[in-house]
Amino acid sequence: MTTSNSSTTPQLADPRPILDRAIATGGVVIAGVRPEQLAAATPCPEMDVRAMLRHVVGVLDRIAALGHGEDPFAVTETDVPDDGWSDAWTRAGRRAADAWRDDALLDRPMALPWIEGSGAEILTSYFSELTVHTWDLATATGQQPRWDDSVLTAALEARPILPAENRRALVEEISAGLGLDEVAIPFAEAVAVPDDASAIDRLVAWNGRDPRRSS
Secondary structure (H helix, E strand, C coil): CCCCCCCCCCCCCCCHHHHHHHHHHHHHHHHCCCHHHCCCECCCCCCEHHHHHHHHHHHHHHHHHHHCCCCHHHCCCCCCCCCCHHHHHHHHHHHHHHHCCCHHHHCCEEEECCEEEEHHHHHHCCHHHHHHHHHHHHHHCCCCCCCCHHHHHHHHHCHHHCCCCCHHHHHHHHHHHHCCCCCCCCCCCCCCCCCCCCHHHHHHHHCCCCHHHHC
């Protein structure tokens, strides 16, 4: 992420179809989570599977809030019954898609504490978070989903949003700007991977995950 006043996210003419694909992949993984796996650890140290599910549904609700012109930081992450996460994801995905149905939103100026740009740029900035957290869930529950190449390409192109180093300083800066104790940005320092690593491995490594954990 960047605290620059201008976006470094590549402009996609219409990122909504790619968002749909990211949501679809997430849906496949979430449908494969068994209730007895909800307390399992994920590659994100602060979250078990249940907490990660709560978080990713909240991410979709924040995307919906942005589309409605509302404050995404007012969204509250909530629990659902152990057997209800797949339905919760489907409903949240529908809310996000409906909120961004108006084409005019793609050109509308929007801002988050770490990025400013058009609606299309802001929406693109979420591809990485959704995909990495889908990987978190897949890794924690022993799944190997088929990753969508178009989603991975868009997420990799958006990597400049997240700085390579000093991410803790970014958290502190954003938290201070929002008047909060700390904003949760569950991405550690980048992990080195070979140049010929797969797209998903390069993406999760950039976001502070060790892709060898999934092997």
